[in-house]
Amino acid sequence: xxxxxxxxxxxxxxxxxxxxxxxxxxxxxxxxxxxxxxxxxxxxxxxxxxxxxxxxxxxxxxxxxxxxxxxxxxxxxxxxxxxxxxxxxxxxxxxxxxxxxxxxxxxxxxxxxxxxxxxxxxxxxxxxxxxxxxxxxxxxxxxxxxxxxxxxxxxxxxxxxxxxxxxxxxxxxxxxxxxxxxxxxxxxxxxxxxxxxxxxxxxxxxxxxxxxxxxxxxxxxxxxxxxxxxxxxxxxxxxxxxxxxxxxxxxxxxxxxxxxxxxxxxxxxxxxxxxxxxxxxxxxxxxxxxxxxxxxxxxxxxxxxxxxxxxxxxxxxxxxxxxxxxxxxxxxxxxxxxxxxxxxxxxxxxxxxxxxxxxxxxxxxxxxxxxxxxxxxxxxxxxxxxxxxxxxxxxxxxxxxxxxxxxxxxxxxxxxxxxxxxxxxxxxxxxxxxxxxxxxxxxxxxxxxxxxxxxxxxxxxxxxxxxxxxxxxxxxxxxxxxxxxxxxxxxxxxxxxxxxxxxxxxxxxxxxxxxxxxxxxxxxxxxxxxxxxxxxxxxxxx
Amino acid sequence: xxxxxxxxxxxxxxxxxxxxxxxxxxxxxxxxxxxxxxxxxxxxxxxxxxxxxxxxxxxxxxxxxxxxxxxxxxxxxxxxxxxxxxxxxxxxxxxxxxxxxxxxxxxxxxxxxxxxxxxxxxxxxxxxxxxxxxxxxxxxxxxxxxxxxxxxxxxxxxxxxxxxxxxxxxxxxxxxxxxxxxxxxxxxxxxxxxxxxxxxxxxxxxxxxxxxxxxxxxxxxxxxxxxxxxxxxxxxxxxxxxxxxxxxxxxxxxxxxxxxxxxxxxxxxxxxxxxxxxxxxxxxxxxxxxxxxxxxxxxxxxxxxxxxxxxxxxxxxxx
Numbered sequence: 087x088x089x090x091x092x093x094x095x096x097x098x099x100x101x102x103x104x105x106x107x108x109x110x111x112x113x114x115x116x117x118x119x120x121x122x123x124x125x126x127x128x129x130x131x132x133x134x135x136x137x138x139x140x141x142x143x144x145x146x147x148x149x150x151x152x153x154x155x156x157x158x159x160x161x162x163x164x165x166x167x168x169x170x171x172x173x174x175x176x177x178x179x180x181x182x183x184x185x186x187x188x189x190x191x192x193x194x195x196x197x198x199x200x201x202x203x204x205x206x207x208x209x210x211x212x213x214x215x216x217x218x219x220x221x222x223x224x225x226x227x228x229x230x231x232x233x234x235x236x237x238x239x240x241x242x243x244x245x246x247x248x249x250x251x252x253x254x255x256x257x258x259x260x261x262x263x264x265x266x267x268x269x270x271x272x273x274x275x276x277x278x279x280x281x282x283x284x285x286x287x288x289x290x291x292x293x294x295x296x297x298x299x300x301x302x303x304x305x306x307x308x309x310x311x312x313x314x315x316x317x318x319x320x321x322x323x324x325x326x327x328x329x330x331x332x333x334x335x336x337x338x339x340x341x342x343x344x345x346x347x348x349x350x351x352x353x354x355x356x357x358x359x360x361x362x363x364x365x366x367x368x369x370x371x372x373x374x375x376x377x378x379x380x381x382x383x384x385x386x387x388x389x390x391x392x393x394x395x396x397x398x399x400x401x402x403x404x405x406x407x408x409x410x411x412x413x414x415x416x417x418x419x420x421x422x423x424x425x426x427x428x429x430x431x432x433x434x435x436x437x438x439x440x441x442x443x444x445x446x447x448x449x450x451x452x453x454x455x456x457x458x459x460x461x462x463x464x465x466x467x468x469x470x471x472x473x474x475x476x477x478x479x480x481x482x483x484x485x486x487x488x489x490x491x492x493x494x495x496x497x498x499x500x501x502x503x504x505x506x507x508x509x510x511x512x513x514x515x516x517x518x519x520x521x522x523x524x525x526x527x528x529x530x531x532x533x534x535x536x537x538x539x540x541x542x543x544x545x546x547x548x549x550x551x552x553x554x555x556x557x558x559x560x561x562x563x564x565x566x567x568x569x570x571x572x573x574x575x576x577x578x579x580x581x582x583x584x585x586x587x588x589x590x591x592x593x594x595x596x597x598x599x600x601x602x603x604x605x606x607x608x609x610x611x612x613x614x615x616x617x618x619x620x621x622x623x624x625x626x627x628x
Numbered sequence: 629x630x631x632x633x634x635x636x637x638x639x640x641x642x643x644x645x646x647x648x649x650x651x652x653x654x655x656x657x658x659x660x661x662x663x664x665x666x667x668x669x670x671x672x673x674x675x676x677x678x679x680x681x682x683x684x685x686x687x688x689x690x691x692x693x694x695x696x697x698x699x700x701x702x703x704x705x706x707x708x709x710x711x712x713x714x715x716x717x718x719x720x721x722x723x724x725x726x727x728x729x730x731x732x733x734x735x736x737x738x739x740x741x742x743x744x745x746x747x748x749x750x751x752x753x754x755x756x757x758x759x760x761x762x763x764x765x766x767x768x769x770x771x772x773x774x775x776x777x778x779x780x781x782x783x784x785x786x787x788x789x790x791x792x793x794x795x796x797x798x799x800x801x802x803x804x805x806x807x808x809x810x811x812x813x814x815x816x817x818x819x820x821x822x823x824x825x826x827x828x829x830x831x832x833x834x835x836x837x838x839x840x841x842x843x844x845x846x847x848x849x850x851x852x853x854x855x856x857x858x859x860x861x862x863x864x865x866x867x868x869x870x871x872x873x874x875x876x877x878x879x880x881x882x883x884x885x886x887x888x889x890x891x892x893x894x895x896x897x898x899x900x901x902x903x904x905x906x907x908x909x910x911x912x913x914x915x916x917x918x919x920x921x922x923x924x925x926x927x928x929x930x931x932x933x934x935x936x937x938x939x940x941x942x943x944x945x946x947x
Binding site for chain 1: 633635636647650651654657658661662665666668669672673676679683684685686687688694695698703707710713714715716717719720721736769771775778781782783786788791807808809813815816817
């Protein structure tokens, strides 16, 4: 947009060179890129497992791989995608890169701890890779006992160690974000002037800190029982298998909000930037993040309605699950209202954001089916659940993640990706996604259980549709990988603020200098001050 | 028999219709909101598209009345879902007292079924149409889940405890039985079928095949063999609680609590005799853990239940 677009002479990418300058960096922006590289690798690994599963499910017979292999495929798909892609995706890459810039800080509060987080994450993922090479694990990502603790003959303990180590990376990142947001905001940047991306990450960090230790402890107990026969979960040893489910879901349900809250933060940024409009109902969106984080801790039992847990406990969990839908609905309505009387343009990040709203709405509403007690009896543990959570995690989180990667790509690299290709792949992903997962709702209500290597013939047509969709979706993910890598080097310089967006991160050059800002910005205005009086804005840009 | 692209599962139980009614409610609420959001997005996207680069719309802060409306309306709608779903759930967990009782044991990777009359089957469940059937379910290894989509019922089979489910079949025919909880290598092969028959055919079916001992009779034989009768009989030297008529009655415990002598309690008393000792008795009973299979356990329970049958409340002393 600016007539004289030039890349600054020195920035965080060219300030030093060599492998050491990356592996020992404490710059949050470089650490974000380390995460980006690692999780991209893991995403395509988890995706490869999904491709093999969808190929197997083309026919009802289970004729491509053996059942053991199939079970290992869905396990590694789940473990990698959840623990090593979705949970770190937006926080560790974009949160890391953007939170200090959005609040006008030079770095996170604990830069070395931030680097340590990436190392822990990497060590954890190496464990997972080693498990795959050694022969895999077949417990499902849910590790239900006593199957995982006693009966499985696969590499359960190394997988658990990987997740355990990775958990510390989450905890430290959460800690770092909370301290940073509390103590390092620029002068004038009050809580209610914070971008909603920051609010969302604050809520996410609370879950990181409160929830992650529980999964670490729970999985350690599984390892203890498996290695030393300590009776905790296996009834043959005097344990209780349902106890495991309570502990597991106490973390793993809030983990869903770890995955989706940052995505919601992203969407608030994208919608405002491309509608050139202040967010509708800032306070409601901000506090709905907190409400989701808090209520989200009291809904775990909705995974256990047919486990034999008390009928009354189930009723409370159902009630709380219904409640947690409200703040999500509030967000969707406020985003939609933000579009009203806006000035909307359709660059690719906006396509992803609008895609997010649509798919997240479907994902959220189908969650109500699962929260409705009598109905859940039928649909739990079927493809209905698979479809539902892929609408949230892929339709929601991955769409937002890709939208965010595109939106902040010019800031991160200083260059602008090819918009035509980006729009094309956004469309391909939207179509491929729906074709993959919508038939799974129908399959689920028909009664096809999840984690089935082969299945009755009447389910084939829907499975073929789903596999066809998956191949389209796969193309949609590979195309951006190619043009984004190409753009890092060859695309035209983007300039500091190609979208004309508000937000402190757009006030500095692209790519930013190592210390982000030449001088500390002073904030006199709320976030998303699109169309706010000019003199006010002047004061706000230090 | 069925089209190659079915979109809706068969309804073969009285519960199925009720679940589907709730499903339709949720579908209409969801359909309405999905259409609303999509329509608004498309409408705004077209109507308010950017027409020139310098365009700057006026900021809108928000609207409290609107926020209240879109909190209140969804709240009411989800509370209906909650109440409706909860009432169905209650139904699903309240089997009628006169239900036919069938025992189900899951193991890697098959379903074993015992009818009270003694007929046993594997990966099949034969039931009469129009009668409530209660399943008492357990597992002898990992967690499984007994799932009949056409009945809209599903219940986990959990090792170490009994769960139960019930249904009343409303359509004759053969329906899928799936294991819905991942249980290891051949999870997808842990399938079978539920055969719903006319009552007369069911009676006939029960009598076909090799003649088998009724469950309670098999239990009585085990009761003698395992030496239970040595203590739990009126003329024994060791004083153990009498079992006649105990089933379904409250039992006062040493700890001061009172529990109902249901299947789970009897099961625990056999496997973990020190857990709930009956008030007034010494904890001298040995455990039978590892000496008795899940199916045998169910037979003994059937026997103990039969001791109460026909003798209405012979020992009311309990409370």
